[in-house]
Amino acid sequence: MKRRSFLKAVSVSAATVMSSNYWDTVQAALAEDKDKPIPRRLYKDGDKLSIVGFGGIVVVGQQQADANQEVARAIDRGVNYFDVAPSYGNGEAEQKLGVALKPYRKGVFLACKTQQRGAAGARTELENSLKVLGTDHFDLYQLHAMSKMEDVDTVLGPKGAMETFSKARDEGKIRYLGFSAHNEDVALRLIEEFPFDSVLFPINYVCFAQGNFGPRLLRKAKQKNVTCLALKALAYTPWANRDQRKAGNPKCWYRPISDLQRARLALRFTLSENVTAAIPPGDEKIYRIAETLAAQFTPLSPDERETLLDSSKGLDPIFKA
Helix, strand or coil: CCHHHHHHHCCCCCCCCCCHHHHHHHHHHCHHHCCCCCCEEEEECCEEEECECEEHHHHCCCCHHHHHHHHHHHHHHCCCEEECCCCCCCCHHHHHHHHHHHHHHHHCEEEEEECCCEHHHHHHHHHHHHHHHCCCCEEEEEEEEECCHHHHHHHHCCCEHHHHHHHHHHCCCEEEEEEEECCHHHHHHHHHHCCCCEEEEECCHHHHHHHCCCHHHHHHHHHHCCEEEEECCCEEEECCCHHHHHHHCCCCCEEECCCHHHHHHHHHHHHHCCCCEEECCCCHHHHHHHHHHHHCCCCCCHHHHHHHHHCCCCCCCCCCC
16 A cells, blocks of 8 residues: 555544444444454463453443353453453442353453552452452452552552562462553563563554654563553544543543554554553443454554554654653
8 A cells, every 4th residue: 555545544533523333334344354263472371362352341331241241252252361450430340240251260361450559458459359250369460550650669668569469479369460550661660670470551553653652661571571461552642622532432531543444553553562462442342343453463564564653643642751
């Protein structure tokens, strides 16, 4: 595809608002590949993850029967990586995902998180999450939304959350230790100061090109042999205002990509980096689209990558270094 045609294909109006009809139309366009299996990649020590993960926010707002069907459908397609946190829907995601995953728990990789920074609070939240999700262990337990250097001091210091994480791993309640972050400097320090197994971090082409956000993290993770799990692959730019967000997609605090060609390229970009898996937005329609795009995945060529990054000029990234 010529450069001008490529840029035209991935262009989208800033006024575009994602409607239910729009996403239904996109899903229909992908119907031919809706059952195509999703590839898996190595996480660590022989564990392999589907290259897209199922975020617990998907089941928030669903009836339990619908959540059960959503999870069963994803597992039938080959999804084995599920990620949840107590804060998703004020506990609703954990409750519904726990029920939906009950028949499949032994065959999935279940990740959970805590926003508690002290050892005692982290222990309480860990035990509650285990109980609500109906499991005796988490495959991955993560510090959630690390954003401040003071948080790093706390979690790594005396009576910090990492004391609970390490003890719980020794007890068999956690297999792997990780964290999520939206601050690159914080993420770099955590990787440098503690031997985490993985980091969950925004890897997005607009943030790369217009915010210089992500490249340092990927380099450091590779240097330290820390597995990268990706967030925000299908993010486009911030919502212009609260009303636009409410009308567009309440489950996404950012504007998701609303062009199928651009979405395909954006996910290919993320999965072409040093990333094991990506967690799509929590809207169930967008999530299903991401499944199919992942099943179609082929790595970006150097020319495609350069052109995609160049096409982001003038966009406001959701994160900047």
